[in-house]
Amino acid sequence: MAVALAAGAGAVVLGAGPEAEPAGGGRGLPPATATVVRTDLVSSKTVDGRLDYAGRRPVKSAVPGTVTVAAEEVATVRQGQALYELDDKPVTLLYGPVPMFREMRTGDRGTDVLQLERNLRDLGFGGGLYVDPRYDAATEAAVKRWQKSLNREPTGRVGKGDAVFQPGRVKVVxxxxxxxxQVGPDRAVLTVASPRPVVRADLDQADAPLTAPGTRVEVTLPSGTTVRGKVTGTVRPGGAGAGAGDAAGGGGGGAREGITVEVTLDDGTPAGEDARATASVRFVSESRKGVLVVPVEAVVALRGENGGYGLEVVEGTKSRMVRVETGMTADGKIEVSGAALREGMRVGVAAP
Structure with missing residues (x-):
């Protein structure tokens, strides 16, 4: 009768064994042996990855128009700089979490007004401006100063197509x-991301536990350099993203029936790495430090009233069955423990 042992990475099928018996037990010695060793046991999964930037997302034009200066790929755009030009007017990057959802003018109130005023102050146009959620005469005057600096008509109003709000500086990917x-609200003008470099890797839905933020990862870069990192975000099918400090989604795309994981390297991406080449990403799901392990096939299921699992310990010309507790499995090995178990013991296994 075969018995399934559920441990660590999955179910391990073991052959039926004898009850715990004294030395010899009336049986011959096993056909082969293995040594009980003390080591670190790590359960992991390795997949291909690629160098990228965190939190890819598309930027669409809030109003219809003609692109007169296209976005510059690989450029890093900061607060107050133009992402692109539409109808010969710059579309400016401003910082803030609230999207540009309306034209702002005198008399308006809201969090979008508050973040606009913060930008005007930070860009040096806030003289006499009290930063609050009210669009008043001082706000209008500050907006006019800003518009003049851009060679735009100083209307004192901020149109939906005049600016794009993002959480911070962006990389045009x-x-x-x-x-x-010709562009409009239904079409992406450019795709941006955080300037923070990441490695992206595709996992199956069954590997969802590996996608938790903070999961430790080992990445072998295209150059062969191995570096450590951790999961900081995901991009799920359909473009709904999640991440630590970034809006993730859309442009990078996930595996159709999987999850795309963003991994941030502890020390950043070393210079000179080929972004077109494949990286190797190793996810560690479970680990044990300094435990006793044996080959999975050494463990046998004990029959009898108490059941459980054991190892056939070989000592010279005799053998005896030792009851053990089992733990995690990885790479064909299994964690074992027991009062009678010692490092260096020889245990029976099936013939190779």
Missing amino acids: SADAALAD
Whole structure:
């Protein structure tokens, strides 16, 4: 009768064994032996990955128009700088979590007004401006000063297509609209990401426990350098993303029936790595330090009233069955423990 042992990475099928018996037990010696060793046991999964930037997301034009200056790929754009130009007018990057959902003018109130005023102050146009959620005469004056600096008509109003709010500076990872393209709310003009480099890797839905933020990862970069990192975000099928400090989603795409994981390297990505080449990403799901292990096939299921599992310990020309507790499994080995078990013991296994 075969018995399934559930441990660590999955179910291990063991052959039926005898009850715990005294030395010899009336049986011959096993056909082969293995040594009980003390080591670190690690359960892991290795998949291919690629170098990228965190939190890819598309930027669409809030209003229809013609691209007169296209986005510059690989450029890092900061507060107050233009992402691209539409109808010969710059579309400016401003910082804040609230998207540009309306034209702002005198008399308006809201968190979008508050973040606009913070940007005007930070960019040096906030003289006499009290930063609050009210769009008043001082706000209008500050906006006019900002518009004049951009060679725009100083209307004192901020249109939906004048600016794009993002959490911070962005890296332009792709220019999705070229010069003279017609764009609007239904089309991405560019795709941006955080300037923070990451490694992206695709996992199956069954590997969801490995996607938890903070999961430790070992990455072998295209150059062969091995570095450590941790999971900091995911991009799920359909473009709904989640991440630590970034809006993730859309542009990077996940595996159709899986999860794309973003891994941040502890010391950043070393210079000179080929972004087009494949990296190897090793996820550690479980580990044990300094435990006794044997080959999985050494463990036998004990029959009888007490059941459990044991190892056939070989001592010279005799053998005896030792009852053990089992733990995690990895790479064909299993963690074992027991009062009668010692490092260096020889235990029976099936013939190779």
